[in-house]
Amino acid sequence: MTVRIGQGRRDGDRNRPGGSAVPLSEAYDTALLDLDGVVYAGGEAVPHAVESLGVARAGGMHLAYVTNNALRTPEEVAAHLTELGVPGAEAGDVVTSAQAVARLIADDVPPGSRVLVVGGEGLRVALRERGLVPVESADDEPVAVVQGYGGPELPWRRFAEAAYAVGRGVPWYASNTDLTIPGARGIGPGNGAAVEVVRIATGGRAEPKVAGKPLPPMHRETVLRTGAERPLVVGDRLDTDIEGAFNGGVDSLLVLTGVTDVAQLLAAVPEHRPTYVAADLRGLLVGQPEVVVDADGGFGCGAWRASVSAGELVLEEAAAEASVSGGADPMDAVRALCGAAWSAADAGGAVPDAGKALARLGV
Structure with a gap:
């Protein structure tokens, strides 16, 4: 579902950015905001993010926070956003790839099934929400293995447990496969890099089912939890945020505060081209000039x-x-x-x- 204001982007015309005669916060009812590189980086607020979100929300735009990072629970994410000064952030406004992959697994296995977890507390909470039982060892007879970003302190032995189980033929899932994640000191390895560790250890024969952006399970989870009617995806990555919007048939705003730089944007293939481009989240508060x-x-x-x-x-x-x-x-x-x-x-x-x-x- 999309809305075109002003010139906009004609159906099927992805050779230039779109235009909006009114502020994007008025043209769309819900902003589906990525977090890392958009709202914060390394735990600190991105410049202009908090103020812009406050103005957009005061004007009636619903703010939902949609992240491929499966480390923290929605409650923890909402608390962090509140600490940064983001107004009105609640756990129900947060949608994570942990929730999406937990639903994906629950669709495939019986209730009460054991799932070997390689990741953080956000992944465990999401599994329990779906009636699944997180376990720690390949010897605990899991019926599935799931990987999600576990932070820089995730022990190496966790990857070994995943490799043991996947090597035995246990179905494998991943919250997302982002190779990198932005932080205060630069770009670090993301969950996709961890997935590659297990893939290499198992001889490259297995392939995980992936839930996160840009794939449909994440879009389904977002729609189910937010109820958005005219959503605008807001992100910093072409291969997750913008491609996810393309796959879901919704409009997108790329902000240049995270992973993507201008040179990469200019070289984007059609499915990676955002509807709109802005330097930062202040782009939500203004119209977009016609090209x-x-x-x-x-x-x-x-x-x-x-x-x-x-x-x-x-x-x-x-x-x-x-x-x-x-x-x-x-x-x-x-x-x-x-x-x-x-x-x-x-x-x-x-x-x-x-x-x-x-x-x-x-x-």
């Missing part, structure tokens, strides 16, 4: 124009009097560059070289 195609095939947005010449992206100011410091929004330049780069790729060419254009923006 227009001119007579020469260039893409304009605000004071900027982008085109492709000799395999390179060319960025110029469409308004001679504008400057980055004096009114030309750099994010409008990014949106125009997206139009030029995505259209060139869709026309069958290679992704244009963005080096000079990004250097002009200081990216």
Whole structure:
């Protein structure tokens, strides 16, 4: 389900960002917000996140927090958000990949089944919520193995237990397969890296069932728990948040406060292209400028124009009097560059070289 305001993005047209004549917080009833890299990083609030969420909520937008991180319980996540100053955050507003994978397992095994857990308390709580029994050893006769992010202190022996059970043919599940996770000191290994450890140890023969973004089980869990009618997915990752929105048929906003940088955005394949792009969560509070195609095939947005010449992206100011410091929004330049780069790729060419254009923006 989607809503198109203003120019928007035409059905099937993914070669440029969409536009909205009104603030996104008014165009959509629910923001499905990723956490790591969007609301916080390494436990600390991302700049402008708390204030922006407060304004969006005060204006009537429902805020739901949808995370692939299965480490903490919804109660712990809500408490953390409250500590950061996010208004009105409650456990019922939090949807985790632990909940999604627990439902997936419960659909496959009888109630009361034992499940070997490699992960944190959030995963154990979610399993118990579905009537399943978490166990610690491959010798506890589990009928399933589940992996979720367990934090940097997860003992190596936990991976060994998972490998023993999977090697014996026990069905294998994963909350998510994000290879990385953003933190205060940089990008660290995520649950996907841990899944690869077990895969390698078992000879690469087994394949886990995965619940988290961008796959359908996570979208199903989110819809069931939030009841959103006009949702907007808000995330920092192309391969989870934005692809998950694409798979669910809903619109998305990419914020550049986490994993994805501008160069990666310009090289995005169609299913990884967000409907909207913003520097941070302040993008929820404003409309989105239209990206227009001119007579020469260039893409304009605000004071900027982008085109492709000799395999390179060319960025110029469409308004001679504008400057980055004096009114030309750099994010409008990014949106125009997206139009030029995505259209060139869709026309069958290679992704244009963005080096000079990004250097002009200081990216």
